[in-house]
Amino acid sequence: MSDTADSDDLFALPGLDHAAPKAGFPPQELFAQVAYEVVHDELLLDGVSRMNLATFCTTWLDDSARRLMNESLDKNIVDKDEYPQTAELEKRCVRMIADLWHAPDAANTLGTSTTGSSEAAMLGGLAAKFRWRARGGSGTPNFVCGPVQVCWEKFARYFDIEIRQIPLRADRLTMHPDDVVAHCDANTIMVVATFGQTFTGLFEDVAGVSAALDRLHAGGGPDIPVHVDAASGGFLAPFTAPEVEWDFRLPRVRSINASGHKTGLAPLGAGWAIWREKSDLPAELIFDVDYLGGSMPTFNLNFSRPGGQVITQYYWFIRLGRTGYTRVQSAIYEVTRHLAEGLSRLGPFEMMHDGRPERGITAVCWRLRGEQGFNLYDLSDRLRGRGWLIAAYPLPEGRENETIMRAVIRHGFTHDMADLLLADVQRCVNQLERHPFSTSLTRAESGGFTHSAKPAVPNA
Incomplete structure (x- = not known):
């Protein structure tokens, strides 16, 4: 069995000629590299963690x-x-x-x-x-x-x-x-x-x-x-x-x-x-x-x-100490401010948190200025097509009729990545202005969010 595993092409091995087990405990064993490939390939459907600006959690380690x-x-x-x-x-x-x-x-x-x-x-x-x-x-x-x-x-x-x-x-x-x-x-x-x-x-x-x-x-x-x-x-x-x-x-x-x-x-x-x-x-x-x-x-x-x-x-x-943490965290705030300033220059957005360290964490939060012909759920949906995971959601009780977006900037997110995001936001806004989502269908019918839905705010 080991000779076969070493000599045959991976994708011709037993276990890849049928779908992965999904219901019930599998009766047979697989070669380790086959089991790995099955799991590895399914995970390709996940988003890229470093492009997930909804999460607060660490996505880069040295x-x-x-x-x-x-x-x-x-x-x-x-x-x-x-x-x-x-x-x-x-x-x-x-x-x-x-x-x-x-x-x-x-x-x-x-x-x-x-x-x-x-x-x-x-x-x-x-x-x-x-x-x-x-x-x-x-x-x-x-x-x-x-x-x-x-x-x-x-x-x-x-x-x-x-x-x-x-x-x-x-x-x-x-x-x-x-x-x-x-x-x-x-x-x-x-x-x-x-x-x-x-x-x-x-x-x-x-x-x-x-x-x-x-x-x-x-x-x-x-x-x-x-x-x-x-x-x-x-x-x-x-x-x-x-x-x-x-x-x-x-x-x-x-x-x-x-x-x-x-x-x-x-x-x-x-x-x-x-x-x-x-x-x-x-x-x-x-x-x-x-x-x-x-x-x-x-x-x-x-x-x-x-x-x-x-x-x-x-x-x-012990690696960073106070001086190192100050340097690293200050650098993240600089990228956050760069993103906030870039979003402000695009025109349709009003900053609610622009990343100033005395006001809050390394995040940018914004809403639309008046009527724009699209909403933030539309923008979130378009950005997902480019790989960016930035959720739109309503504010809590008392202001629940207002929709906002929030991007959390973390260690490993660079000025260049911020520029790439800004270019994609501008591209998506231009697309939405030229080709708005159909108003004859709800977003649920077309495969997206409904505008009246209240998705949970990303917490992790």
């Missing part, structure tokens, strides 16, 4: 990072007794991040790696719920937020907590401090401030929210903590907008979550949850587990998971 990931495929991060150095690298990362976010005692701050910022957000929420309960809270707990990533809606539903989501109003695109207090009461376990909003990429005013809650407490109201969802902004602002106060410099901020696999540059599957002080993570949430010969404290929703993401995160931290 060769050294890839080598570390490959060398760590068999390391389970939960096996701290068997892989003690992987556990040590995780501890170092926690201390480094705590220092980056100005924790009062970074060397002793509690934190954990997670599979991403969604899990980290839920851990921060659970800690807030347990602290509220320890203070004597009863009834149905709630948390207050503005437009948030869907993980917070999951958190509310899975853990039986009321979510009080503040609608947008007037010309506002984020939760504003003067809207927060009216939604709080004695059962509010936290206010979630989003530092890098999913819809537009804008930063919410964490300092303003904190000050509003300070005034509420000083006036005899409840003492409500802030959790910062810094999924995307947590590894940007410390390097590119250090004057913006959003982290543990604000005493009311008790916990922060972030994605290492977004602007932290780590590969997919890296998230972080950090608490301001030890007392902010209730001890009853930490399990001391006897596992495979060792005693291990753990606070995660997942158990077994690969260690390569944490190892590679540590690699980026």
Whole structure:
């Protein structure tokens, strides 16, 4: 069998003379190279990840990072007794991040790696719920937020907590401090401030929210903590907008979550949850587990998971340091601004976030100026034909009748790629002006979106 596999043409081997198994467990084995080719060829139908400007996640890694990931495929991060150095690298990362976010005692701050910022957000929420309960809270707990990533809606539903989501109003695109207090009461376990909003990429005013809650407490109201969802902004602002106060410099901020696999540059599957002080993570949430010969404290929703993401995160931290991260992240902002300026010059677009580092993450968000004879769903559809994945979607409650587009610019997206995108946007606009989609058919009938549909905002 091995001689046949070595001598015959790959595409004449058994297994490629029929469709790939799709229903039921396959009865027969395949040559390794045949199975590889089947899977490889099916994946050709996926989009090109670096042209996916809807995702926030890392799509470029250098060769050294890839080598570390490959060398760590068999390391389970939960096996701290068997892989003690992987556990040590995780501890170092926690201390480094705590220092980056100005924790009062970074060397002793509690934190954990997670599979991403969604899990980290839920851990921060659970800690807030347990602290509220320890203070004597009863009834149905709630948390207050503005437009948030869907993980917070999951958190509310899975853990039986009321979510009080503040609608947008007037010309506002984020939760504003003067809207927060009216939604709080004695059962509010936290206010979630989003530092890098999913819809537009804008930063919410964490300092303003904190000050509003300070005034509420000083006036005899409840003492409500802030959790910062810094999924995307947590590894940007410390390097590119250090004057913006959003982290543990604000005493009311008790916990922060972030994605290492977004602007932290780590590969997919890296998230972080950090608490301001030890007392902010209730001890009853930490399990001391006897596992495979060792005693291990753990606070995660997942158990077994690969260690390569944490190892590679540590690699980026020590490779770049503060100066390197500042240089790299500033370069991404420069490309973002270049794209925003180019889109503005095209004419039909109004910028809602132009990529200024003090305002938000490395993203460009825009809407159409008035009536253009086409809409942003049409443009998104046309751009897909050129390989660009940039979604159009409605704003959240309060401004749900407005449609926007958002392009997230990440490490590895160059000025040249931005110019290619701008040329394709201009080409697609010209095509839409000359050949608008038929108004006699709905977009669903013609194979695209319906204009009245409200597709989910890309969250990943």
